[in-house]
Amino acid sequence: MIRVLLADDQALVRGAFAAMLGLEPDIEVVAEVSSGDDVVPAALRSTPDVALLDVQMPGRDGLTAAADLRAALPSCRVIVCTTFGRPGYLARAMAAGAVGFVVKDAPPEHLVDAVRRVHRGLRVVDPALAAESLATGRSPLTEREREVLSSARDGGTVADVARALHLSEGTVRNHLSAAIGKTGARTRAEAVRVAEDSGWL
Incomplete structure (x- = not known):
């Protein structure tokens, strides 16, 4: 069973993800939080295998929470899931230790597949965003x-x-x-x- 933590400040989106993943026989949602500040405490209580983190949340954003989670629970693999498919987010997510980056308007089966693939040790990145990120390059800002x-x-x-x-x-x-x-x-x-x-x- 793949244990999943969901972090999204929109209750409707979080609930939809939980319901969708809950239909899968090999996936169990073990924690749901609405703030980046709650990610690490919830993960330490529920020991998920995979964490699905939104970028924009109250408190710590998803990218900061991803780095915190990787430090606190290295066994948990992080997927960043966002409405905003911005190239800079991809680079920052990977730098924070995320192994997956998907956009929310991807087909549901892509999200389920992403959870299974990162659990197996693979990386998953939205291909259109990966191409745009390569074209745009890294952030010029220090x-x-x-x-x-x-x-x-x-x-x-x-x-x-x-x-x-x-x-x-x-x-x-x-x-x-x-x-x-x-x-x-x-x-x-x-x-x-x-x-x-x-x-x-």
Whole structure:
């Protein structure tokens, strides 16, 4: 029996996945959570073989939760499942230790097959997204630039971002300027939009 943990903040989606996987004779859903913060505690209680994680959740996002889960329970294989098939998400998911990446609008049988394949030790990546990711390349942003741009996405001032990240205002301006240049944007807001659309944030 393949033991599965589901993490998705949308109850309807989570319930549909649980119902679909529950129909399979060799798969058992052993935990369901709605927040990235709940992934590791639930996994330590239920010891799943496979975790299916959404990217955008309250608390820790699915990519951070994937890295946390790999550290806490290395035997659990992670599949990232998202509505947003962005190339940057794929690269970040693989860097976080995920072995599968599927989009939610894939046919149900693809998701079931992905669970079985990663359980057998294989990698599963949506082929269209893999091709797009190769064409797009890696994120040009450094980790600090990504952090500063992410902190600035809510429209806070340079001083707000500096306080939140414990940096000087000059350092924040330098990182924002670099991020704007690397994304080909003209403004901070445009740089955030480009980075989000590419899955770099």
